[in-house]
Amino acid sequence: MQLLVSGRTVRESTSAPALEGTTMQKPKLLKAIVERQNKHGRDQGQTVFEYLGIIVIIVLIIGAIVGSGLAAAIANAITQALADITAN
Structure with a gap:
């Protein structure tokens, strides 16, 4: 995935799943994004x-x-x- 920052293209260090694909792949993409965010040590909240x-x-x-x-x-x-x- 590439990001445009201050007129320069910056590449993320981790590869992101492609946004293109069939309808069945979009829930998998969302699940992958959520799992990746949860792995970054975010606080899971209080029970x-x-x-x-x-x-x-x-x-x-x-x-x-x-x-x-x-x-x-x-x-x-x-x-x-x-x-x-x-x-x-």
Whole structure:
């Protein structure tokens, strides 16, 4: 495959399948392109279970903060800081 870059023809280092051919060859071409892209070390993405695990951890952290009374202490500190700022 050749590319035109800044008026010069540049050849790719890997050979690409020909774009010409019968209708049956086009799905093979698409499959070859997708497989080649996947082989280049691209991130495959997160699975649903990994996202679920992150959500569970966040819920546990929020539950621990609320259950321990730390949330009330944080709210009181913020309220006091705002009162100090507005008083001056």
